[in-house]
Amino acid sequence: MFVDNGVELLDSRHGLGVTEPVQEQTSVRVQTPSRQGPQGSNYIIMKIDLAKSELDRLVREAQQQAEEAGSRGDGPFGALLVSQDKTVVVRAGNTAITTNNAAAHAEINLLAKAGEKLKTRKLGDYMVVVNAAPCSMCMSALLKAKVTNIVFGAPPEPNMDPYITPEELAAKSRLDVAVLGGILADECVQQIARLRAARTTND
């Protein structure tokens, strides 16, 4: 079901027990950055119900990981694993440059740390929050871990290679994946640019 502003309303097929029509603009599932709800509204990403202020808080915490990564000379990216009670359970940053490992993106490191801590590779009960759009490698890895709630800040970068957006990969998954991008996008884009500019590593 779609309303005028292009936001898909939640219905019972998402397993939330919503059988009555949802009131317009109170609870929305946002599928793309261009379909954000009005400022201050609540977002329901599958089973996780978050106010905009909470999303901002989480993205800022992912930015702290990005700040640490960028400051040590790695790619300026950070990721969080968040439980349904909105607690950050695991944090990770990019270590690709300092470990000479092209695959050591923040999300991949997050999955490894989460497996160690939680003793499971299946993370369907959690949400992942990143300061920038996951690349195709990371998005695929998140789907393999059954993560279906993904929030990010900065949009996909034009030079991403291969250029496959999180939304495109989500649409190819058998899982019902909720992707919400563009949270504090400008702040995230500026932070990434600042940290890259300050990097001394020629990479």
Ligand SMILES: [Zn+2]
């Ligand atoms: Zn990645």
